Amino acid sequence: MARVFMKGCEAIAEAAVRSGCRFFAGYPITPQNEIPEYLARRLPEVGGSFVQGESEVASINMVYGAAQTGTRAMTSSSSCGISLMSEGVSFMASARIPMVYVNVQRGGPGIGAIQPAQQDYAQATRASGNGGFRMMVFAPATVQEAVDMTYAAFDYAQRDRNPVLILADGVLGTIMEPVTLPEMRSQEEVAQLKAQCRPWALVGHDPEKETRSFIAPGNWDTKKQQQKCIDNAALYESWKADVQVEELYLDDAEVVITAYGVSGRIARSAVQNLRREGLKVGLIRPKTVSPFPYESYEKLDFNRVKAILDVEMSIPAQMVTDVELAVKGRCAIETCLHSGGEIMGRAEIMDAARKLCR
Amino acid sequence: MERNLMVAGFGGQGVMTLGKFLAEATCDSTDMNVTFFPSYGAEQRGGTANCYVVISDEDIGAPLGDSMDDLIVMNDPSLNKFLYKLVSGGTLFINSSIVKSEITRDDIQVVKVPVTEMALEMGNPKVLNIIMLGAYVGYTQVVPENVVWDTIQHKLGKKPKLLPLNKQAFEAGLKIGKEAQNRQ
Numbered sequence: 001m002a003r004v005f006m007k008g009c010e011a012i013a014e015a016a017v018r019s020g021c022r023f024f025a026g027y028p029i030t031p032q033n034e035i036p037e038y039l040a041r042r043l044p045e046v047g048g049s050f051v052q053g054e055s056e057v058a059s060i061n062m063v064y065g066a067a068q069t070g071t072r073a074m075t076s077s078s079s080c081g082i083s084l085m086s087e088g089v090s091f092m093a094s095a096r097i098p099m100v101y102v103n104v105q106r107g108g109p110g111i112g113a114i115q116p117a118q119q120d121y122a123q124a125t126r127a128s129g130n131g132g133f134r135m136m137v138f139a140p141a142t143v144q145e146a147v148d149m150t151y152a153a154f155d156y157a158q159r160d161r162n163p164v165l166i167l168a169d170g171v172l173g174t175i176m177e178p179v180t181l182p183e184m185r186s187q188e189e190v191a192q193l194k195a196q197c198r199p200w201a202l203v204g205h206d207p208e209k210e211t212r213s214f215i216a217p218g219n220w221d222t223k224k225q226q227q228k229c230i231d232n233a234a235l236y237e238s239w240k241a242d243v244q245v246e247e248l249y250l251d252d253a254e255v256v257i258t259a260y261g262v263s264g265r266i267a268r269s270a271v272q273n274l275r276r277e278g279l280k281v282g283l284i285r286p287k288t289v290s291p292f293p294y295e296s297y298e299k300l301d302f303n304r305v306k307a308i309l310d311v312e313m314s315i316p317a318q319m320v321t322d323v324e325l326a327v328k329g330r331c332a333i334e335t336c337l338h339s340g341g342e343i344m345g346r347a348e349i350m351d352a353a354r355k356l357c358r
Numbered sequence: 359m360e361r362n363l364m365v366a367g368f369g370g371q372g373v374m375t376l377g378k379f380l381a382e383a384t385c386d387s388t389d390m391n392v393t394f395f396p397s398y399g400a401e402q403r404g405g406t407a408n409c410y411v412v413i414s415d416e417d418i419g420a421p422l423g424d425s426m427d428d429l430i431v432m433n434d435p436s437l438n439k440f441l442y443k444l445v446s447g448g449t450l451f452i453n454s455s456i457v458k459s460e461i462t463r464d465d466i467q468v469v470k471v472p473v474t475e476m477a478l479e480m481g482n483p484k485v486l487n488i489i490m491l492g493a494y495v496g497y498t499q500v501v502p503e504n505v506v507w508d509t510i511q512h513k514l515g516k517k518p519k520l521l522p523l524n525k526q527a528f529e530a531g532l533k534i535g536k537e538a539q540n541r542q
Contacts, residue, residue, distance in 0.1 A: 005385040005392075115397075142417075175421050176378065176394040178385045269419020347424035 003178040008143045008168065009034035009076075011179050012102060013042065015150040016074055018182050020190040021100070022048035023073040025062035027055055027081065030114040031170040032104035035076040047187070056081045060088030060101075067097045068215055070197025072154050072190070076102035078170075079120055080111050082128075089163055090129025091217035094228070098157035098197075100150065102166040104173035107341045115341025116170025118261055121318035124167045125290040132229075134236040137165045137290040138244075141265040143177040145287065151182045156242070158193065160235055161200065167289060169313070171262040171343065245293035246285040249275065253282025254304060255356045258297075258323055259311035260286045263344050267311045270349040279357050289319065297326035307332040307356040311349055315339040332356075359415055361500065362423035366408040366440050367432025367453070369398065372487030376430070377409035379491055379509050380501065384413050387505035395421040406435070413500065428498065430490060432473075434459050451494055453486070469497055469538045476530060485527035492531020497539045503532055 006014070013035045016024075024039045036052065043050040049066075053059030059075055067073040077085060082103045092099050105120050107113030124137050136156050140146035146168060153164040185193075194201075202213050219225040246264075248271055250256065259267040264285040274281040284296045297308070310320040310333055317335045327333060336352040338344045363380070367373040374396050381394035391414050398407045410422045429444045430451040431437045437452065437459050444450055449467040455474035471493045473486040488510065495506050507528060514520050 003385065005382045005394075171395065171421060174396055176381060177418075178392065265418075266420045269417070272416070272419070343422055345422075345424050346420040 003180050005176055006143060006179050007034055007176045008146055008172040008174065009104065010038045011143050011147045011181070012076075012150050012166065012168070013038040014181060015147040016100065016154070017042055017046060017048070018184045019151040019154040020072045020185050020193050021074050021154060022046065022190065023063065023066040023071050024048070024075060025051040025053045025059040025066070025073075026075045026077060027053050027059050029078045029081040031106055031116065031173045032076050032078045032102065034173070035102065035104075056084035057088065060085040063099055063101075064088050064092050064095075064097060067092065067099045068095075068202045070194045070201035070203065072098075072100075072158070072193065074100040074102070074154075076104065078104045079106045079108045079117075082120065082123070086129035088129075089135075090131050090133060092163050093129070093133035093135065093232075094131060094217040095215050096161040096232075097163070097215070098154075098161050099163045100153045100157050100166065101163065102150070102168060105167065105169040107339065113341040114170070116173075116262065116313065116343060117339050117341060118169055118263060118313040119318075119339060120167070121260075121289065121312070121314060122321070124165055125292070125322070128165065133232060134290060135163050135165050136160070136239060136242065136288060137167050139167045139260040139264070139287060139289045140172060141261055141268075141285065141287075143172065143175065143179045146172055147179055147181060149287075158197065162235065167261065169262050170341075239291040242288065243291045243293045243295070244287035245296050246283065246287060247296055248283035248285075249280070250282045250284070250296075250300065252280050252304075254280040254306050255309060255353055256282045256284055256300065256305055256307075257309045257311060257349065257353055258284040258286075258319075260289055260319060263311045263313055266344050266346050267349055270346045270353065273346070274350055274353055279354065281353055281357065286319075289322075292322045292326075294322070294326040297323060300331075302330040305331050307334055309334050309336055309349070309353055309356060311336045311344065313338050313342075313344055360418070360423070361413045361428070362426045363411040363413075363428040363430070363494075364408060364423075364426045364440060364443065365411070365430040365432070366406070366436035368435075369405045369407045371407070371432045372484065373407045373432060374398075374409050376487040376491045376494075377411045379506065379513065380494070381411045381413075382513075383501045383506040383509040384411075386509060387501060390415055391418050393418045393421040397422075406439075408436070408440070428494070430494060431457055432486075432490070433457065437461070449497065451490065451497070453490065467542070469493060469535065471531065471534050473531075477527065480523060480526055480530075482523055485523060488524050488527040489531040492528040492533075493535035493538075494531075496532035496535025498535075
């Protein structure tokens with residue numbers, strides 16, 4: 001496949017279609033508008049449906065409805081819009097309905113700023129709605145990763161019958177880069193994927209011959225509701241096998257920089273530049289932030305690693321809580337932070353790391 | 359090697375298009391990595407608009423470099439705001455029709471292109487960005503000029519009647535860029 005030059009949002013949208021997404025409902029918000037704009041034109045070409053909802057709340061519930069039929073469905077929004085969707089996401093996590101949604105993060109809290117930030121880490125990984133549910137959360141750093149992760153996200157969602165979140169940011173949404181697109185699934189393949197959902201999906205079963213499906217986001221029977229939570233917890237535990245992480249130079253690193261998403265790619269180039277200066281710096285870049293790659297930190301040789309530098313476009317830092325859980329006080333953890341739409345500078349990361357190397 | 363360009367002006371000057379055409383031509387014609395990152399406010403016209411193009415033979419980490427090898431400035435406020443970002447020995451391209459402030463550095467190359475006047479003379483003020491793109495490519499040869507022209511043609515595919523004007527604009531820019539390079 002030849003590479004094409006695409007904007008992050010549009011590439012995510014095209015990857016969704018190629019993975020078999022046939023329904024999108026959403027409500028406009030910067031910096032993710034190119035996702036719905038692209039899909040408004042693209043989905044009808046493949047027999048799919050696009051709806052611009054009257055609000056985020058309406059949109060997420062339309063996605064809930066469509067996804068209950070086994071149709072691959074998605075939505076996207078940004079930060080404060082994602083908050084509005086949280087009830088619907090929680091209902092889908094409770095009802096165990098597959099769905100993919102994209103948060104192209106902007107400044108926060110509140111309406112924040114329209115420029116890029118990473119203020120929604122805790123929301124994405126801990127509490128995307130009420131009820132203590134979890135999701136797989138992918139954190140792409142390049143347009144290529146965003147495409148590959150979106151394509152795979154629909155398969156993970158269907159495997160687990162659970163929502164999957166792509167945690168992007170305003171840089172990734174608006175940047176243009178060369179990208180190689182994944183293969184387009186044929187209409188037959190998409191139909192087969194939908195047919196695989198038939199046992200649980202609401203597709204009009206014949207009550208004489210088949211078991212009727214019943215989908216509900218809760219249970220009045222307390223024992224059954226407890227069992228639902230136990231089953232969900234077992235699913236979340238199983239994701240340990242799905243961790244994705246990029247590790248660089250950890251064999252001899254004395255200072256380890258850690259960052260995800262856009263901060264992750266800037267941190268990676270900072271690490272490469274510092275290595276050219278002869279400094280023993282390494283990188284841990286979580287590509288899934290849920291499940292989080294705790295093991296990458298746990299296996300570090302803390303006799304050698306002097307400090308970890310946590311880099312985020314969030315103030316206060318949020319991912320650092322997960323880093324602390326893995327490091328357990330065995331080395332110092334410092335932070336290098338930006339927010340509010342101010343984009344992380346590579347030189348700042350390098351300065352902060354140089355200080356720790358001394 | 360990594361090469362950082364920033365294009366700065368106000369909304370409506372075609373700042374984004376200039377950067378996008380250059381980045382797309384790089385993607386089409388080379389196996390280099392390239393990023394285009396736009397930065398603008400909520401306004402469509404009149405507000406500040408700038409974009410960053412990074413071309414590199416390695417993975418691109420920072421789509422906004424800390425400092426710029428090349429800076430294209432289309433209006434006065436952008437000169438004052440961004441001149442400090444240019445590396446020593448870097449090249450500043452200015453829209454000399456309207457950028458009248460004194461250039462307060464002597465450690466850089468300056469290429470002056472009166473793009474607003476030239477575009478008006480050509481009969482369409484909108485092509486000022488294509489003139490500047492020509493000047494940039496002519497001076498730096500960062501991407502072969504025919505590849506950039508192919509990209510412009512491709513992008514204007516739906517409006518073929520605009521091609522002669524854009525060709526005139528691009529070639530006028532190229533000429534100024536090459537002459538400036540020859541004077542070095």
